[in-house]
Amino acid sequence: MVEVKSQALFDRARKVIPGGVNSPVRACAEVGRVPRFIRRAHGDRIVDIDGNEYIDYVCSWGPGILGHAHPKVVAAVKAACEEGLTFGAPTAREVELAELVRELVPSMEVSRMVNSGTEAVMSAVRVARGFTGRDDILKFEGCYHGHSDGLLVKAGSGLLTGSVSTSAGVPADFVKHTIVVPYNDVKFVEEVFAARGHSIAAVVVEPVAANMGVVLPKPGFLRLLREVTRKYGALLIFDEVITGFRLGLGGAQGVGAIPDVPESDRVVPDLTTLGKIVGGGMPAAVYGGREEIMRSVAPDGNVYQAGTLSGNPLATAAGVATLKLLKADPWIYERLGKKTRRLAEAIVAASKGTTRVTTVASLLSVDFLPWEGESADERYARWYGYLIERGIYVAPSRFEAMFVSDAHTDSDISRTCEVMSRFFAKKA
Ligand SMILES: *Cc1c(COP(=O)(O)O)cnc(C)c1O
Numbered sequence: 001m002v003e004v005k006s007q008a009l010f011d012r013a014r015k016v017i018p019g020g021v022n023s024p025v026r027a028c029a030e031v032g033r034v035p036r037f038i039r040r041a042h043g044d045r046i047v048d049i050d051g052n053e054y055i056d057y058v059c060s061w062g063p064g065i066l067g068h069a070h071p072k073v074v075a076a077v078k079a080a081c082e083e084g085l086t087f088g089a090p091t092a093r094e095v096e097l098a099e100l101v102r103e104l105v106p107s108m109e110v111s112r113m114v115n116s117g118t119e120a121v122m123s124a125v126r127v128a129r130g131f132t133g134r135d136d137i138l139k140f141e142g143c144y145h146g147h148s149d150g151l152l153v154k155a156g157s158g159l160l161t162g163s164v165s166t167s168a169g170v171p172a173d174f175v176k177h178t179i180v181v182p183y184n185d186v187k188f189v190e191e192v193f194a195a196r197g198h199s200i201a202a203v204v205v206e207p208v209a210a211n212m213g214v215v216l217p218k219p220g221f222l223r224l225l226r227e228v229t230r231k232y233g234a235l236l237i238f239d240e241v242i243t244g245f246r247l248g249l250g251g252a253q254g255v256g257a258i259p260d261v262p263e264s265d266r267v268v269p270d271l272t273t274l275g276k277i278v279g280g281g282m283p284a285a286v287y288g289g290r291e292e293i294m295r296s297v298a299p300d301g302n303v304y305q306a307g308t309l310s311g312n313p314l315a316t317a318a319g320v321a322t323l324k325l326l327k328a329d330p331w332i333y334e335r336l337g338k339k340t341r342r343l344a345e346a347i348v349a350a351s352k353g354t355t356r357v358t359t360v361a362s363l364l365s366v367d368f369l370p371w372e373g374e375s376a377d378e379r380y381a382r383w384y385g386y387l388i389e390r391g392i393y394v395a396p397s398r399f400e401a402m403f404v405s406d407a408h409t410d411s412d413i414s415r416t417c418e419v420m421s422r423f424f425a426k427k428a
Pocket of ligand 1: 144146206239242
């Protein structure tokens with residue numbers, strides 16, 4: 001596969017852009033490859049500037065649930081373009097989007113539009129702090145909530161103490177307000193609340209974790225978070241930037257979205273953040289929740305949050321079109337699930353116990369176990385190289401999920417299953 005133009009552009013890019021990319025994982029450093037510079041994408045195919053075509057399982061890291069350049073979404077954006085790119089004044093479609101969000105995710109009674117998932121979570125945390133009058137927040141190791149200062153944090157060495165930032169440039173004074181706990185560790189959460197529950201403004205969690213591979217919440221984990229936050233007067237924030245409209249129309253908090261969680265155990269958060277799919281491929285995200293809490297946001301209340309391009313007409317056009325298409329198609333999630341399970345079954349069968357495959361809805365992650373002297377990282381890098389050379393585009397990081405879209409055809413799924421199986425046949 002030729003990558004002459006991508007290589008040349010990458011060389012140029014590195015001189016003027018950090019690492020040559022506008023988001024670190026795109027640099028493909030983990031897998032030791034040159035990033036493909038993309039020219040265009042339609043349906044389930046993505047084409048790079050050298051003319052190589054791939055079946056795409058990155059789907060722009062989540063937004064592309066309908067596939068690339070869905071004609072109806074593109075038409076909606078084009079029509080919006082003709083009417084003007086941005087006004088800095090309210091528009092009808094913003095109201096329509098907020099109403100759609102409330103209809104599909106009923107806990108989001110009142111919501112505000114922002115431009116990225118990072119901004120949505122940052123703002124939701126600020127609202128939680130303003131509403132409760134408390135400073136501390138609790139997050140889980142391995143969950144990603146964007147790159148705002150207080151959330152780029154991992155656990156330090158001691159229990160209940162010493163969180164450390166995962167980035168330079170974050171003051172220790174910010175980090176000390178973020179408590180980091182292992183995902184699914186009910187006992188640890190209880191201990192933290194017993195020790196400092198009355199200073200915790202919010203627990204922020206991915207209800208299904210999808211930024212460390214895909215990790216399902218253990219039965220009872222989300223319920224415990226709901227109970228303990230209620231008991232101590234803290235808020236529960238579900239970061240559904242990935243899971244929103246991906247696990248189902250209602251996201252992870254929707255009925256039946258998380259396997260093995262009975263309706264009686266379904267957890268509804270106080271605040272929710274949406275991103276990725278809600279923008280339909282444009283930069284848009286939403287945070288919202290219980291009316292009483294969201295009334296704290298300016299100008300109704302005293303928690304300040306604003307945005308020059310928030311509620312942008314093109315982004316709302318793409319978002320509204322995408323949500324309407326999802327809503328109008330009662331079988332879409334079933335189709336997505338079926339295709340994803342086909343991929344999972346092929347990998348499980350071919351890898352003969354040398355991987356752990358996790359799927360939920362149209363998310364899939366392949367956790368490579370060290371095998372025959374090769375580390376998990378080395379095996380993933382080899383997998384990435386094998387697939388991309390054969391026209392299959394997966395994430396250049398083993399902690400990122402694979403995304404299946406409605407545009408993936410059965411024949412492309414079959415081809416993918418074949419290529420993936422051959423990888424393992426050659427050498428497990
Ligand atoms: C992608 C992601 C974010 C950050 O969204 P951006 O739009 O990249 O800022 C936050 N939370 C979760 C769960 C995500 O997957």
